[in-house]
Structures are given as C-alpha cells and as structure tokens.
Amino acid sequence: MNRYDGVVISHERITGDVALVRVQAPDLPGWQPGDHADLELESGLVRQYSLCGTPDETGIWTFAVLLRPDGTGGSRHVHDKLTVGDRVRVAGPKAMFPLEEAEHHLLVAGGIGVTPILTMAERLAAQGRPFSLVYVGRGRERMPFLDRVAALGDAAVIVDRAQSTDFTLKTVLDQAPAGALVYACGPPRMIDELGELVTGGRLRTESFASASSSPVADTAGGAFEVQFGFDGPVRQVPADTPMLDVLLKAGADIMWSCREGNCASCETPLLEGEADHRDDILTPDEKAAQNCVFPCVSRAVSGRLVLDLPAPSEG
Ligand code: FES
The missing domain is CATH 2.40.30.10 (Translation factors)
Known part of the structure; x- marks a missing residue:
C-alpha cells in the first residue's frame, strides 16, 4: 500500500x-x-x-x-x-467495499455510513445504471451530505427517523426490484437487521471494524525471526509478542490502526518464508500465495520471514 x-x-x-x-x-x-x-x-x-x-x-x-x-x-x-x-x-x-456488477443496486446508508454509499450512488448515476438509495438518519441537522444525496434526484430517498416514525427496512426491501444487490453501511443494528431480511447472498456490508467492538486478536504463538530485506538486520520475535511490536521497536516505518488484522494498514510485502496468516483480509488463495503479511496479528510457520522493509537506521 x-x-x-x-x-x-x-x-x-x-x-x-x-x-x-x-x-x-x-x-x-x-x-x-x-x-x-x-x-x-x-x-x-x-x-x-x-x-x-x-x-x-x-x-x-x-x-x-x-x-x-x-x-x-x-x-x-x-x-x-x-x-x-x-x-x-x-x-x-x-478496496475494502468494492462495487460489484448488478442489474439493480439498492444502497442503504445509516448516519456517517453515507460516505461510501454516496460515492457508489454518484458513480452509478454518472454511468446511467439503475440504483436506489435510502439514507436514514435521526435529525436532518445531523445528516451530512444531504445536498449531494438530494442531487441524485428521484433515485434517492432521505429518511429522518425523528419525523418518519413508520419507516422500516423491510418496506425498503419490499419496494426494491427482485434480486437487487444490497449495499449497506451504517450502525451495527441496521446491518444486523438487513442480515436477517436480505436473502440469497445479496447483501454487501462495510467490513469496517471498530476498535471497541472487535474481539481481541489471537497473536500468541512460538518464537521466530524477521529480517529487513535479504541483506538487512534480523530481529527475534519472542513467543507471544506481536511481530508488529518487534518491527516498530526496531524502527520500522509501518503504519497500523486496528491491530486486529482487519484494516490492512500494516500490510507488509513478504519476500521469503511462510507466514501463519491470522488476518481477516486475505482470501485463502492470497494467503497461500505468501506475498504479504499483516504483522499486527500474523506469525510464522517457517523459522524466518524476510520482509520487504528497508533496514531501520538503528539496525
Ligand atoms: S493494523 Fe490493521 S491489519 Fe494490521
């Protein structure tokens, strides 16, 4: 990245x-x-x-x-x-929430979840592809981007739940074309409700974990080595110490955010060695390819992982 x-x-x-x-x-x-x-x-x-x-x-x-x-x-x-x-x-x-092809997209946004949904709607509108957007919030003064949503015309509906007390997600789904692909971003309760209502694998939701709700990642495991490039310094990763901590302590320039293996911030190219992938980002094929690793959670199967990182100045 x-x-x-x-x-x-x-x-x-x-x-x-x-x-x-x-x-x-x-x-x-x-x-x-x-x-x-x-x-x-x-x-x-x-x-x-x-x-x-x-x-x-x-x-x-x-x-x-x-x-x-x-x-x-x-x-x-x-x-x-x-x-x-x-x-x-x-x-x-x-690309954490990619827009797939569909005959009709039903886009459902709750609160700040409008940010990715709005860009999807604007793209579909620009391409002349059929979609509908429902933007739900509580109090219009607290709902960002109302002007951009309104500019989408009849395809977009703004629901202020402080006023529209009879609004239901079921009604929204019932009114959408059969087979519509549903994209949703919003509070967990809204996503959970859609998960119960949308059948046939037609629901796509934002996989954006919050630090407060994510389970603590399992980073425990045996000791191994990490190396900064093929010719760089080697550091020991002690048992039960996250690889990311060792790299940061050594002075590696790695960004990180979730420490749960789900945000992709700490993605690091893997040059050699077999990683024990514990992230929720890579597909099984990508894990098997062993091209990159997320050191906040992942460990090693082989004794050493060679990472495509420049040697830190302290190294
Ligand atoms: S910090 Fe989020 S995946 Fe590593």
Missing part, C-alpha cells in the same frame, strides 16, 4: 459532529467508490476512513470524520487539533 505526504487544504464542520477534511498531495492516485484510506494523524495514531470526495478532485482525498466522544482519540484529534496547513501522511486507497 502506497503512502503519501500531504497537506490539509480544508477543514470544516459540515454538521455538529462531522468534520470534512481534504488532504492534497501531488501524487495521490484516483480511487473507487467504497475505497478506504489511512489518515496518519501523529506518530502511532492512524485511522481509516472511507474516501468521500467527488470525481473532479485530482490529487485530493476527502475524509468525513464523525466525532466519537467515547472513541480512542482519533476523531477528537481530527476535530480539535487538525487544521488547514497541517502536514499529514495518508495511505491507500484500499
């Missing part, structure tokens, strides 16, 4: 608890609807967000960040400390 040094070119509150942050860097690549990117706020503090800009933005990535007062500090940092002109590092994009 590529990283870029950027600068914050705008920072504005678009609702009472959502900040829109735009980061510019000359070499930022384009992205696809549903892609995520990492935003490194300060050393060791990395958070992952859906990209939610518009297609006309070249060299700019846009993040919408919901303030989570009970979170782990990332959103508070974005809201209260980050400001125009700050230098930040970003990484990505990551």
Whole structure:
C-alpha cells in the first residue's frame, strides 16, 4: 500500500459532529467508490476512513470524520487539533467495499455510513445504471451530505427517523426490484437487521471494524525471526509478542490502526518464508500465495520471514 505526504487544504464542520477534511498531495492516485484510506494523524495514531470526495478532485482525498466522544482519540484529534496547513501522511486507497456488477443496486446508508454509499450512488448515476438509495438518519441537522444525496434526484430517498416514525427496512426491501444487490453501511443494528431480511447472498456490508467492538486478536504463538530485506538486520520475535511490536521497536516505518488484522494498514510485502496468516483480509488463495503479511496479528510457520522493509537506521 502506497503512502503519501500531504497537506490539509480544508477543514470544516459540515454538521455538529462531522468534520470534512481534504488532504492534497501531488501524487495521490484516483480511487473507487467504497475505497478506504489511512489518515496518519501523529506518530502511532492512524485511522481509516472511507474516501468521500467527488470525481473532479485530482490529487485530493476527502475524509468525513464523525466525532466519537467515547472513541480512542482519533476523531477528537481530527476535530480539535487538525487544521488547514497541517502536514499529514495518508495511505491507500484500499478496496475494502468494492462495487460489484448488478442489474439493480439498492444502497442503504445509516448516519456517517453515507460516505461510501454516496460515492457508489454518484458513480452509478454518472454511468446511467439503475440504483436506489435510502439514507436514514435521526435529525436532518445531523445528516451530512444531504445536498449531494438530494442531487441524485428521484433515485434517492432521505429518511429522518425523528419525523418518519413508520419507516422500516423491510418496506425498503419490499419496494426494491427482485434480486437487487444490497449495499449497506451504517450502525451495527441496521446491518444486523438487513442480515436477517436480505436473502440469497445479496447483501454487501462495510467490513469496517471498530476498535471497541472487535474481539481481541489471537497473536500468541512460538518464537521466530524477521529480517529487513535479504541483506538487512534480523530481529527475534519472542513467543507471544506481536511481530508488529518487534518491527516498530526496531524502527520500522509501518503504519497500523486496528491491530486486529482487519484494516490492512500494516500490510507488509513478504519476500521469503511462510507466514501463519491470522488476518481477516486475505482470501485463502492470497494467503497461500505468501506475498504479504499483516504483522499486527500474523506469525510464522517457517523459522524466518524476510520482509520487504528497508533496514531501520538503528539496525
Ligand atoms: S493494523 Fe490493521 S491489519 Fe494490521
């Protein structure tokens, strides 16, 4: 995953608890609807967000960040400390929620979950492909991007649950064309309800784990070695110590966020050796290919893993 040094070119509150942050860097690549990117706020503090800009933005990535007062500090940092002109590092994009082909897409967004859903809707609209969007929130003043959703026309419905007390997801599904592929991003309760209502493998949901709800990853295992490139220094990874901790302590320049093997921030190319993959990101085929490893959770089957990392200055 590529990283870029950027600068914050705008920072504005678009609702009472959502900040829109735009980061510019000359070499930022384009992205696809549903892609995520990492935003490194300060050393060791990395958070992952859906990209939610518009297609006309070249060299700019846009993040919408919901303030989570009970979170782990990332959103508070974005809201209260980050400001125009700050230098930040970003990484990505990551295709965590790809838009598949379908005869009809039913897009369901709840709250800040509108960020990836909106970019999908705008892409489908631009391509003239059939879709419908339902954007649910509680209080229009708390719902970001109402203007962009409204610009989608009749395909989009905005539901303020403070007013529409008779709204149900079942009704939304009943009114969609049979066989519609359903994309949903929103609070866990909404996703769970859709999981019970949508049949036939037609539901796609954002796999964006929250630090507070994820189970603690199993990183335990025997000792092994990691090497920085074929000619670089070797470090011992003690039993029951995460490989990521050893690499960071050695001075490796690795971004990380979830430490659960589900955000892909710490992806590191694997040059040699067989990893014991414990992430929830790679497919079985990708794990078998042994091309990369997520050191926050994964360990080694072979005695040594050679990683495509430059030797740290301390090494
Ligand atoms: S830090 Fe998230 S996958 Fe490693």
